Amino acid sequence: MGRLVDGVWHTDWYDTKSTGGRFVRKTSAFRNWVTPDGAPGPSGSGGFAAEAGRYHLIVSLACPWAHRTLILRRLKRLEDTITVSVVEPLMLDDGWTFAEPDPVTGAETAWQVYVKADPVYSGRATVPILWDRERETIVSNESSEILRMFNAAFDALDGVETRLDVYPQELREEIDAVNARVYDTVNNGVYKAGFATTQGAYEEAVTQLFESLDWLEDRLARQRYLVGGRITEADWRLFTTLVRFDPVYVGHFKCNLRRIVDYPNLSNYLRELYQHPGVAGTCDFETIKTHYYGSHETVNPTRIVPLGPVLDLDAPHDRDRLPLAA
Known part of the structure; x- marks a missing residue:
């Protein structure tokens, strides 16, 4: 766990002292939208048109926020349209890391993807990340909005499941x-x-x-x-x-x-x-348990992963x- 401050990585845990012991989740920073023709979406700027092979999704199989985007990617048959990279289960001092450099961004860590998009970015380096190969930047790191992009933005492309609409x-x-x-x-x-x-x-x-x-x-x-x-x-x-x-x-x-x-x-x-159909294959319980029990030293100092349930x-x-x- 850590965060970026003006593009420099710091190994900080969450600050709960200033909030009376409460965990407060920060708002996602990248809020652009992929749209059918590249017109601006509800937030951010335009210029992100739906195209096959242009966008790349970075996820953790442990993360529930990333998991929802993986499910829609599969159910909408976007797997040949949007490539994906998966980070390692543990999130330690360097945050989310890749086993090998990400083939699209060249990054070894998720925070390096954020700095590539914004050299002076400040904030957490969270997943999911929707990356634009063409503009070499992050489209969005807000899972709920990526979900809605996957639901409708790519429907004009070949092979996409247009009969499925999860936000009618x-x-x-x-x-x-x-x-x-x-x-x-x-x-x-x-x-x-x-x-x-x-x-x-x-x-x-x-x-x-x-x-x-x-x-x-x-x-x-x-x-x-x-x-x-x-x-x-x-x-x-x-x-x-x-x-x-x-x-x-x-x-x-x-x-x-x-x-x-x-x-x-x-x-x-x-x-x-x-x-x-298709959902069980997006669930990886070994990775889920390894991540949570092994990454949060303040919650589980021994990092022992239970066998059950x-x-x-x-x-x-x-x-x-x-x-x-x-």
């Missing part, structure tokens, strides 16, 4: 509302609990986390998916946290009031999404008892 116009308001709560209290909530440095900050985060898991359990008792009777981006954004919850967040981040396996609806829902995500689920959208 008629459901956007409800999707955004669900995403807002899930992001704050679940996706980011596990980190707020795990990286808290006071009892009060930890208990605040865990309480909100399990209030939202209880809310999701109730919601999924009445409907098959989170919004609209069909799989949307809201489901994939939740999935990448749920699939890490019992292996990592229960123990490592002390989110142990209940496990996902203790929730009948959430656990069946998790199995259905895991069994969705035993997962059975291939077991049958009962979600087909609930109707799909018409």
